[in-house]
Amino acid sequence: MSSKNLDFGTFAQDVMLGLSASPKSLPSKYFYNAKGDKLFQKIMAMPEYYLTKKEFEIFETQYELILDPILNLDQPFNLVELGAGDGLKTKILLKYLKSRNADFEYFPIDFSGSVLQELEESLKDEFPDLSVTCLEDTYRGSLVKRLWDNGKPNLILFLGSNLGNFSQEEAFDILDHLRIGAAHGDFVLIGIDLKKDPQTILDAYHDPEGITRDFNLNLLDRINQELDGDIDLNTFKHWPCYDPISGECRSYLVSLKKQKINLKALDQSFDFEAFESVFTEISKKYSLKEIEQFAEKGGFESVQNFTDSENYFADVLWRRK
Ligand SMILES: C[S@@+](CC[C@H](N)C(=O)[O-])C[C@H]1O[C@@H](n2cnc3c(N)ncnc32)[C@H](O)[C@@H]1O
Known part of the structure; x- marks a missing residue:
């Protein structure tokens, strides 16, 4: 294999940029690490997907x-x-x-x-x-x-x-x-x-078993693993929603409380208001x-x-x- 080329920056740079922005966001391409790849294979096998x-x-x-x-x-x-x-x-x-x-x-x-x-x-x-x-x-x-x-x-x-x-x-x-x-x-x-049918679309991103939730939360898990973060995944909620006019199904991670997360590897911390969200994926x-x-x-x-x-x-x- 050859030629690694990131679109804009490294994972660390993109996380810094995304969590400093308002509203906060993270690029969806980072879903796909070894754990994310496996979760996506499970998603593909779900009846709703x-x-x-x-x-x-x-x-x-x-x-x-x-x-x-x-x-x-x-x-x-x-x-x-x-x-x-x-x-x-x-x-x-x-x-x-x-x-x-x-x-x-x-x-x-x-x-x-x-x-x-x-x-x-x-x-x-x-x-x-x-x-x-x-x-x-x-x-x-x-x-x-x-x-x-x-x-x-x-x-x-x-x-x-x-x-x-x-x-x-x-x-x-x-x-x-x-x-x-x-x-x-x-x-x-x-x-x-x-x-x-908007319900058919939404169901594909919100399965009862929580596989799509785990896939979305894997972004935070990856931040914990690769940037030595202390994010408590239980304090974030997977929230997909579909707009039938734009055709955009958007996924968010909503912080369920006011909190500060620390990324030791970057010597940085980020504040979240209660119910502040991170935009993670669009599926148009x-x-x-x-x-x-x-x-x-x-x-x-x-x-x-x-x-x-x-x-x-x-x-x-x-x-x-
Ligand atoms: C939704 S999956 C689809 C995989 C496959 N094409 C299929 O139809 O089953 C997206 C794939 O594209 C890769 N990917 C996501 N964003 C990418 C990017 N910006 N550049 C290259 N690959 C990307 C992911 O790693 C993942 O394997």
Whole structure:
């Protein structure tokens, strides 16, 4: 693995910045350490977390249609994946590509080194002949460096509603990076969570077992572990809420009392008023019409939209103009 590049700063710098701000916030990419990766795998298996199941259904039922455009080029290509995670759904595509004897190289990219290592090992087991280069990097960092660039056409995957983890404005910036990272004629497949019954959406971020709570609280646990903090996790409440107009499901950690937290490694402390919150994650839902506008604005032409049987989720295939 190579090329670590943080978007803005180190974990310590981002925590300092986020907890000094008003309102307080922490970047969601820090959810994903070894413990967070495991918790996210548990989330994906939860009955309420429809996102993974719906995208899985799309891949299982439409993999041929999804991959036809890149295969029809009839030349070697790269399969690049931003925020690959454990590659669960991508393996459906890999299996089909292998069955077609496609000549391609797979470049999974993720900010979490631990999940990349797990993915690398599982790929060695399940696809021993596959040519794989793991890149530990951020979305933006990897799209600027284009380490996969070997002159071959690319299919860039951005699955699992990863784009939804950005506000609309930030999403435009990511798409701008995607436009820079893709060469003319390259394909991009983006997994988008669609607007639907608000209760269905909220349930996915507020399960009765408390797995999503633990995932959110893991940010504070990570601060305790890595920055020698003294945060009592029981004094913070996981609070997700969904706004059906903006399509934003936002997660917060609410301090249940007035308190001071100390981060010994940084020799810093931060004051919390009772019920002061830390914004931790956005999971934005879109309509297909909004996504079409994204493609146009971002310099891509829409090739085809793939949806599941309930229209909960969409994988949109675009081509760089
Ligand atoms: C929601 S999970 C989705 C994983 C996988 N794409 C899927 O659909 O199951 C997001 C993944 O992206 C990674 N990630 C989050 N923010 C990132 C960033 N800014 N740059 C690179 N990877 C990031 C996380 O480590 C995690 O593995």
